[in-house]
Amino acid sequence: MNKSVVYIIYGVSGSGKTTIGKALAKDFKIPFFDADDFHPESNIKKMSNGFPLDDTDRAPWLKKMANEISDWSTKNGAVLACSALKQKYRETLQSIDSEYIEWIFLEGSFDLIAHRMEVRKHHFFKKEMLVSQFETLEKPKEGIVINIDKNSDEIVNEIKSKLHTNKSQLGLIGLGVMGKSLAKNFLSKDFTLSVYNRQMDNYEVDVAKKFVSEQPDSDDVLGFDDLQSFVSSLEQPRTIMLMVNAGKPVDLVIDSLIPLLSKEDCIIDGGNSHYKVTLERSKRLAKHEIDFLGTGISGGEEGALKGPSIMPSGSKKAYDTSGLFLETISARDKNGNSCCTYVGPEGSGHFVKMVHNGIEYAEMQLLAETYHILRFYAGKTPIQISDIFDKWIENGLKSYLLEITSGILLEKEGDDFLIDKILDKAGQKGTGGWSTNAALELGVSLSTISESVMARNISGMKSERVEASAIYQLKTTTIALDNIAFVESLEKAFKATSIINHHIGFELIKEASKEYNWELNLSEIARIWTNGCIIRSDLMEQIWELFFNNNDTSLLTFPDIVTIMKPRVTSLSEIVSIGLKAGFSLPVFSAATNYFLAYTSAQSSANIIQAQRDYFGAHTYQRVDTSLDQYFHTNWKH
Incomplete structure (x- = not known):
């Protein structure tokens, strides 16, 4: 016959056996029994008159309880509250194999229990008998011991945690x-x-x-x-x-x-x-x-x-x-x-998460700029923009952020689009700014991510923006002719910007890995970003595969990426030019364009900066016609 466990909660009167026993039984969904309910009337009368029970009084009571325990174990088990102060009493109760009984002793100081007895009502046991109980008590040799100097919920949880199965x-x-x-x-x-x-x-x-x-x-x-x-x-x-x-x-x-x-x-x-x-x-x-x-x-x-x-x-x-x-x-x-x-x-895991959030900031701002120029330059409704985004998803631009943005644009309150009721003031938790600070420390350009952070900052200046708008009264323009070509160009610019943004994020990770000797695996990082995270996308799937066995290669120099970027560079520059001329702020589109043009330029404007630095600070400069380990200074004032 299969048997169930009987939990015996014991200790002196006032230790909380009944309260804890009932709570435990409720949690375990099994019956609760109080041993006091099984005392014969003679025992109850004796204790009520202030006389302690002796072993002769207890013997038939304990045997009766032992029989009950045996019966409960053949059913669903039970919780029994019983004083069981002496070891021999517990041995009598142990009428079934020990593996089917869990002994739980509630331990507390005399003063603590005496205080509880003072406020206890309608119970035949008097405080004066507590001394006798403590004298009779023999500390347990088996089971678990729980100190009762906490609330009942905590005691029950501690009991459950100490039971070997819990x-x-x-x-x-x-x-x-x-x-x-x-x-x-x-x-x-x-x-x-x-x-x-x-x-x-x-x-x-x-x-x-x-x-x-x-x-x-x-x-x-x-x-x-x-x-x-x-x-x-x-x-x-x-x-x-x-x-x-x-x-x-x-x-x-x-x-x-x-x-x-x-x-x-x-x-x-x-x-x-x-x-x-x-x-x-x-x-x-x-x-x-x-x-x-x-x-x-x-x-x-x-x-x-x-x-x-x-x-x-x-x-x-x-x-x-x-x-x-x-x-x-x-x-x-x-x-x-x-x-x-x-x-x-x-801390490389938190660094990588920080960069993830930076990429996320820029992707969100990129989508915001795309929505804004479609809505107020191309004159599209939220429903039309959602349709455009859905087509982009079908064309290989699938991403979690693009999908949710498409859905956001369809949300209405009555006849109004909810997006038109949301205040244009973006919040942030600081991780984007951390990325910018880390890039400054490591000497890495973080154009798109930094600009997305600054865009949130300036969005927070709502009252100043409203005042400045009233002062300058600048007008934005809209497209007068068919704008299909514009939308197609915007799609190309969008993809190019997203690639540049991801490149910038992974360059920061790569530089940190070198600086801190972390030996980070860019392919593995991209792989775990292909699902579950906010920046999951078809592009991330491609990045994962590109970095596999090519950990030191920059994203923008992979042949597959070059093939994607080349026909989109013109569109990217055109969209920025069109947007700015029309009076729209495009910080991430612009930052991506500037970064890409600088990144792909063999000759930059930095030579004039070095000359300036040498002029006012004698910082020296290197020359194109000598070895790179030589430095020069010119006396410019003559």
């Missing part, structure tokens, strides 16, 4: 939008999970508990607002993912975790942290022999839920241990492989 495989801290979506993703992949969220009165209350209650299979997830209990609930070596706001909140959580963790435990920071800060955190945790993975995650709320692109970096040993979790929940490329790879050491 240790979670990993933990997640922070149940914001991305944290909740990732947690659901982990659960959908059949991982057992513990989640933790801070408690803040009137702001964040019972977030973890509510999350657990909302899951269809709550047996696989434990919720905590006590960090110690959360950590105790995890299998060792522990893997803990942080999904908290970047910056100081990450450090505060790490500082709280360090005393609770053990050697070879691993913390994964899945937020948008700066790559240099990630390096500092790695070094700090290494002193405690705790592993750290700085991990970029892209895909937004939907990607986090269904499968994002994931960019982890740090300890390779830690990735070998904890990377399985990340690989399992990530998106899949066209070959079915995980869109997650070990990027490299230190």
